[in-house]
Amino acid sequence: MLKTNRNQRADLVLHLIIEHYLRQGTPIPSKLIANDPEIGASPATVRNVMCALENQGLIYSPHTSAGRIPTIQGLRMFVDGLLNCKQPKANSLQQLTMSLSKSVTPEDMCKKASKLIADMTSMTGLVVMPKTNDVVIRQLELVRLADRRLLCVLIDEHDQVQNRVVDLEQPVSELVLQQTLQLLNTALAGFTLDEGGERLGFALKHVEPEVSELVKLALFGDTLELNEQVVFASGETRLLTSDISDDTATLRRLLKFFEDVTPLNHLFGKCTQNNDVRVFIGKETGVDAFENCSLVTKAFCKDGKPAGVIAVVGPIRMDYQTVISSVDMTANILSSALNRQL
Numbered sequence: 001m002l003k004t005n006r007n008q009r010a011d012l013v014l015h016l017i018i019e020h021y022l023r024q025g026t027p028i029p030s031k032l033i034a035n036d037p038e039i040g041a042s043p044a045t046v047r048n049v050m051c052a053l054e055n056q057g058l059i060y061s062p063h064t065s066a067g068r069i070p071t072i073q074g075l076r077m078f079v080d081g082l083l084n085c086k087q088p089k090a091n092s093l094q095q096l097t098m099s100l101s102k103s104v105t106p107e108d109m110c111k112k113a114s115k116l117i118a119d120m121t122s123m124t125g126l127v128v129m130p131k132t133n134d135v136v137i138r139q140l141e142l143v144r145l146a147d148r149r150l151l152c153v154l155i156d157e158h159d160q161v162q163n164r165v166v167d168l169e170q171p172v173s174e175l176v177l178q179q180t181l182q183l184l185n186t187a188l189a190g191f192t193l194d195e196g197g198e199r200l201g202f203a204l205k206h207v208e209p210e211v212s213e214l215v216k217l218a219l220f221g222d223t224l225e226l227n228e229q230v231v232f233a234s235g236e237t238r239l240l241t242s243d244i245s246d247d248t249a250t251l252r253r254l255l256k257f258f259e260d261v262t263p264l265n266h267l268f269g270k271c272t273q274n275n276d277v278r279v280f281i282g283k284e285t286g287v288d289a290f291e292n293c294s295l296v297t298k299a300f301c302k303d304g305k306p307a308g309v310i311a312v313v314g315p316i317r318m319d320y321q322t323v324i325s326s327v328d329m330t331a332n333i334l335s336s337a338l339n340r341q342l
Contacts, residue, residue, distance in 0.1 A: 127308060
């Protein structure tokens with residue numbers, strides 16, 4: 001029985017150290033912990049417990065004082081416990097459901113979800129999803145920008161516009177430009193890109209080489225643009241906090257990171273392997289810019305398959321319980337919205 005009590009006391013001491021760190025960001029001394037009525041032990045006993053926790057790699061002293069703060073391993077143990085007890089808030093649940101149910105397109109839903117979760121957590125909201133090929137194309141336009149530059153404009157059935165600037169090796173005539181535009185609209189308008197691609201493949205066998213080459217450049221380039229990621233971020237400036245860094249240059253690099261989040265793809269890939277909330281703390285992200293940040297993530301689904309990832313980005317010292325439940329709830333509601341189950 002004594003062993004069980006010691007284990008319980010160690011768990012409670014660790015919990016108090018972590019909670020104090022997340023609230024205050026400072027080490028907590030043994031005397032302050034001993035004053036907690038739940039501990040029921042002297043400062044000397046608490047110091048022994050803290051030494052044991054330090055030997056396990058769960059806490060450490062950042063200074064020569066007796067105070068301790070959690071290590072990443074200690075935070076990981078704490079967060080893993082929270083992942084099993086997610087409690088969504090009723091008011092937030094209703095607000096999310098009503099807002100997303102009014103959205104028309106998946107892009108609009110993801111944009112709203114990003115802002116809503118950023119506001120719910122007072123941190124940075126992030127929704128990442130691949131551009132899909134299952135929307136119906138309504139119209140294509142080719143606009144001449146210069147002798148050797150064109151703008152390819154693709155408008156889908158939801159009036160969403162995607163652009164691609166095409167750099168040409170040599171100028172094209174107005175006749176080739178018009179023939180290319182006619183071919184693109186004949187093959188693609190009224191179809192998805194996948195469906196239109198099959199029609200286009202057949203049509204390209206019966207046109208002049210110049211037209212065929214321009215079609216490929218306008219739509220594909222080296223890779224198909226519509227297969228790239230769409231990123232919706234909200235509240236990025238909330239990362240400008242001393243909880244992450246006091247160095248202005250470091251914070252600027254962190255904000256700039258949101259222009260291209262592909263270095264986080266390995267984390268997003270892990271998220272899509274199951275339907276669980278995942279938390280990556282500091283160096284666990286594998287990205288230098290996020291060394292002092294935590295990411296709380298979960299995949300959302302459409303038609304039973306992962307459709308993207310929603311995440312909250314904030315300092316390591318965050319309210320993990322609230323953020324975990326918010327991410328879990330938002331991902332579930334976004335999945336329902338994408339499948340029109342709201």
